[in-house]
Amino acid sequence: MFNRTLTTILGIICLLTFSLSEDKFSSFRELKKISNGMSIIHSSDSKVGIIAIHGFYPAYWVGIHHEWVQPFNYLVENDINTFFYKYDWNDCPSSVAVDFNKELNDLINKYPNINQWQVVGHSMGGTVVLFSILNSKLNENIIYNIVATALHMDIDKVPMTTRMSIEKRFKKCPDNLNSFDEVFSKGFKNKLVQWRNIKEFDSQFKKYDFDPYDKEIKNSIVVQFPDSLNGERVGHTSSLYFAILEIVN
Numbered sequence: 001m002f003n004r005t006l007t008t009i010l011g012i013i014c015l016l017t018f019s020l021s022e023d024k025f026s027s028f029r030e031l032k033k034i035s036n037g038m039s040i041i042h043s044s045d046s047k048v049g050i051i052a053i054h055g056f057y058p059a060y061w062v063g064i065h066h067e068w069v070q071p072f073n074y075l076v077e078n079d080i081n082t083f084f085y086k087y088d089w090n091d092c093p094s095s096v097a098v099d100f101n102k103e104l105n106d107l108i109n110k111y112p113n114i115n116q117w118q119v120v121g122h123s124m125g126g127t128v129v130l131f132s133i134l135n136s137k138l139n140e141n142i143i144y145n146i147v148a149t150a151l152h153m154d155i156d157k158v159p160m161t162t163r164m165s166i167e168k169r170f171k172k173c174p175d176n177l178n179s180f181d182e183v184f185s186k187g188f189k190n191k192l193v194q195w196r197n198i199k200e201f202d203s204q205f206k207k208y209d210f211d212p213y214d215k216e217i218k219n220s221i222v223v224q225f226p227d228s229l230n231g232e233r234v235g236h237t238s239s240l241y242f243a244i245l246e247i248v249n
Contacts, residue, residue, distance in 0.1 A: 097130075
């Protein structure tokens with residue numbers, strides 16, 4: 001496992017690559033209208049393709065997919081093939097991964113000109129990625145990325161405000177984060193990159209009495225974000241944009 005910490009260079013990249021061109025997406029409402037399944041966000045002659053997988057949204061969450069607006073606009077501005085995989089986040093990640101793998105294979109066959117694929121799962125979308133890579137054949141043209149994704153869950157140490165919902169999901173989905181222990185110790189066939197936040201600066205995990213990132217996956221690459229970049233706190237949502245910047249650059 002390789003560990004490295006991003007420095008303020010990434011913040012400088014953010015400034016240097018900022019574009020004044022008109023954004024394709026002005027708000028999350030446009031992304032919310034996209035149907036479930038694999039959708040094209042942007043198509044180009046680029047040899048690189050990025051596939052985005054969103055996370056879980058509670059019933060009270062208003063800005064569904066808002067975390068993808070800025071990354072998508074950046075990818076479009078840089079003329080990179082971009083795809084968005086949407087799914088019912090109330091389904092089990094292991095089941096979602098089965099459908100995603102079918103869509104992924106179809107996409108690769110449809111775009112033979114793309115020779116480097118980056119699959120990027122954010123939050124629970126990263127859990128979908130883990131189940132996807134678990135059941136995937138070796139493909140050296142694919143790099144799997146998980147951003148702000150928990151690697152294990154100690155339900156007894158989760159705040160009471162969220163404990164019941166997590167318990168309910170784990171009972172519904174026996175194949176969950178805590179079923180990966182043996183797999184993590186052996187590692188995956190395909191390349192996996194983990195983009196980790198500092199737990200105390202992650203809005204989803206900072207109140208947990210354990211660190212959900214504290215788990216080793218053999219042979220994976222770990223990118224540890226600092227607490228801030230260019231004056232901006234690196235949290236559960238913003239880390240996605242910083243990860244996309246690094247993946248592209």
